[in-house]
Amino acid sequence: MNSPLPPPKASLKIAPPSLKTLALSLIMAVIVSVLFEGLARLAASQSGLPAPNLMNNYEIGAKHQRLAAMVASEGAPDCFLVGSSVVLQGLNPAELERAYRQQTGVSLRCFNFAVSGLDASRIEIVARILAEQCHPKLIIYGTNYRDFMDTRDAPYQPRAWFAYRIGQPALDGWLEENSYFYRYYETLRWYLRANLNALRARDNFEAQLQPDGFIRETGVWPNIDKTPQPITKTDYRASADSLNALRQLESLRRSGVDVFLVEVPLPPNSKHLLINADSDYAIYIEAVESVARETGLPFWRADQLVGPITAAEGWADPIHLNDTGASLFSAWVASQLARARP
Amino acid sequence: MSLVSWEFALFVVGALAVYFLLPRQLQNAWLLIVSYGFYITLGWSFAVTLAVVTLANFWIAQQIEARRGTRNLWLRAGIVANLALLLVFKAFDIVSPGLSLAFNAIGFVPADPLKLLLPIGLSFAILQCVSYLVDVSRGQVAASRSLIDFALYLAYFPKLTSGPIERARTFLPQLAGPRQLDNAKLERAAALIVIGLVRKAVIADALISVISDGFVHHPLLAEENALSLAVQLALYGLYLFNDFAGYSSLVRGISLLFGIDLSPNFQTPYFARSFAEFWNQWHMSLTGWLRDYIFLPVSRALIRRNPNPRWLPNILVPPLVTMIASGLWHSANLNMLVWGVLHGLFLAAERLIAVFRPGLPVDKRPGWWQALSTLIVVTLALLAWLPFSGSLTMVEAYVRAMLDWSRPVDYLPWPILWVAVPALALDWLQFRAKDELVFLRWPLPARAGALALAAILIVMTLMQGQIKVFVYQAF
DSSP: OOOOOOOOSOSEEOOSOOOHHHHHHHHHHHHHHHHHHHHHHHHHTOTTSOOOOBTTBHHHHHHHHHHHHHHHHHOSOSEEEEESHHHHTTOOHHHHHHHHHHHHSOOOOEEEOOOTTOOHHHHHHHHHHHHHHHOOSEEEEEEOGGGGBOOOSSOOOOOHHHHHHTTOOOHHHHHHHHOHHHHHHHHHHHHHHOOHHHHHHHHHHHHHBOTTSOBOOOOOOTTTTSOOOOOOOSOOOBOHHHHHHHHHGGGGGGGTOEEEEEEOOOOGGGGGGSTTHHHHHHHHHHHHHHHHHHHTOOEEOOGGGHHHHHHTTOBSSSSOBOHHHHHHHHHHHHHHHHHHOO | OOSSSHHHHHHHHHHHHHHHHSOHHHHHHHHHHHHHHHHHHHOHHHHHHHHHHHHHHHHHHHHHHHOGGGHHHHHHHHHHHHHHHHHHHHHHHHHHHHHHHHHHHTTOOOSSOOOOOOOTTHHHHHHHHHHHHHHHHHTSSOOOSOHHHHHHHHHOHHHHTTOOOOOHHHHHHHHHSOOOEEHHHHHHHHHHHHHHHIIIIIIIHHHHHHSGGGTTSOTTTTTSOHHHHHHHHHHHHHHHHHHHHHHHHHHHHHHHHTTOOOOOOOSOGGGOSSHHHHHTTSSHHHHHHHIIIIIHHHHHHHHHHOOOTTOHHHHHHHHHHHHHHHHHHHOSSHHHHHHHHHHHHHHHHHHHHHHHSOOSOGGGSOHHHHHHHHHHHHHHHHHHHHHHHSOHHHHHHHHHHHHOTTSOOOOOOGGGHHHHHHHHHHHHHHHHHTOTTGGGGSOHHHHHHHHHHHHHHHHHHHHTSOOOOOGGGGO
């Protein structure tokens, strides 16, 4: 009589799996990647298409693309203008060059690599990357009190492309540096997340961005005489992390890059955006001046400029210069530079 | 721990490694330990609640089987206890303001706002408990003698958070019987996992991004044009499907690695030609449960009263009651009730037409008629997603904005075509083949190419940030 078969002891019954599918998939992955990379690079070279994002930021992506185009056609620029949005539309490279050449007879091609929303920690990394990539003669950092405000719980940890470019291991950073396919995929997902306002802001940015990285803002703020409501709720404090970042800029001088700090001016009443107005603003200035004294970096105060810019209706809003104000400010910076580097 | 995370992948690999080293007799116990371990990472109180529910239902089932004379009493007690527990959690948010007022009136002010978190997955577990007790009382399944197996039936981690809602009569035998993972199962598992990740990470998370700021809770509603809103509604429907179907595919693939088959939950529902067909293809495990434990019993009870198939209650009541129950199961609030009523009305209308104006069976109708039927079903199903996703006030605002064609069409989310077209292509391929794993039948180069592209997209997407929580985890 046959007894029933015992249940199988082993529950895993894998024969050496066929590696054909896996092997062919790997080969296909390489082919697909190369194909899409080629298409993406072709797309990047078409002027009608938006520049791919970098670090999921369309401003950095667009600046990177404009800079690459400048380097390809004219060579690396002699100077970079870095900072946040106040520099993005506040320092005009063309006007700076014109004024500098007028005073010194020397040409100074500049590129504006300011990016909205960056704080001092990120601005320092941008400066470092640009110095290493393009070996400029000088970098000018236009400061604003918001660059140093303490908004994080922990020190800034660079990620993705920033981390990769400053020597930290970052696979996503490597992909952002080397793969347009990856960057366009990132860009596509940015477009999917963007709401109406973000899309309009990007369209405006792309339309206004000059080949030298400057944003020409033509609007005029009508409320220059009004005192704005404070936007900060606590006493101003310059974060240690951001001041350390400022100190790091000094190290660029060892690689032959001159660094200058310049206060981007504010309208006379805009110090009231800070809850303690003048006294908070003084804390910011003293913090920057302290680092400047410590490191030997020149720091140019721009307070005497406010009158002429106001008279010329040079403000786009309570914080940002418009094109008129940017021209005056850029010319003034050029004159400071001419005195510092005759 | 998110199901789409490196931590979860490591967790599964670790669980698998030990699982296959253990003798068969200890595998279930290991899976139970692992499942509770996973549940504890979501909340230790959730695990305690599930343990209590498990013990109670295990014991009640034994009573149902042993005490034939009082079987129905035990069954009713068991069902009431399970549903009452669910109701307490689901309805707490509704009654907590009143409770707070009552406490304040007697001088007790709670330090923290009164909150009772619904344990993740409890809604699914309760339905499984109810079906288990009913099946035991009907003699369709024997009351489990193994607490470990029964506990695993409820706590099994791949299906713990959002189903599928398994029946004890198909799941318990898998736990008790021999189990093997062979090359064919491994291939199916891998395919299901890849499809799940593509649907969830690549497609669903991209689709939800384009649906502005919480969809119906739309801060820019006043500025969007009607066409854009209609498109976003369609995208929401596509997102919901890909999110949930992606989850289902992923957990089925993971479960297959342990040699355990979970029920399919989706079958290209947006190609359905009727609402009956839609509900047989959308969240199939829930539909099956509703059919077996609400629809059919209600139908039978009504037919006993009046066997005339044209008697209106026979036609209208079962689908309405069933879909209202479905709505309230998702969430005990007014908009879910409206969602349930809508689908109940759609089904009831179909039954009315079938009884009073019977036409050709769906499969025999001309192609254009079938296509039109699909269009109608999809349109109505998409509109019904509005109350599913937002309050009735927001739904009204959304519908009004969608009907207002005076605003210029200056914005359409064109980039979404890069995601929506491949998503629909994936659905079309599965629909045409009537097989979710149609890719396994492709020639080797095509199969390898599809796997390569899927892998590239999955890796790039995961590298770009956190994947959002599965939408059905909230129910």
